[in-house]
Amino acid sequence: MITQIRNGAQITQVSHDAAxxxxxxxxxxxxxxxxxxxxxxxxxxxxxxxxxxxxxRTTSARPRRRTVRG
Structure with missing residues (x-):
């Protein structure tokens, strides 16, 4: 059995058997x-x-931030 499939402007023939x-x-x-x-x-x-x-980038790649107290 041969199946024809239209793909855009092309028609592709795919042959296969019954198995x-x-x-x-x-x-x-x-x-x-x-x-x-x-x-x-x-x-x-x-x-x-x-x-x-x-x-x-991980957090270890940046310097540690310190909180400002004052």
Whole structure:
């Protein structure tokens, strides 16, 4: 069975067999088609490194504040 899915201006043909649609809800078939259409994409290197490079300042990094008495 071949399913055609319109993605914007493109039509993507996904071929699959009846073995993937074994369960009554067709969950296996749906997951197979979704995996074919939406392949995992890695993040851009500059975005991935920026997320790890930022650090949160802790209170120990600042000098201790003293109360003013007088």
């Amino acid at each position: 993937t649609a074994g369960d009554p809800a067709g969950l296996g078939l749906a997951l197979a088609v979704a995996a074919e259409l939406h392949t995992p994409v890695t993040r851009a290197p500059e975005v991935a490194s920026a997320a790890r490079g930022t650090a949160r």
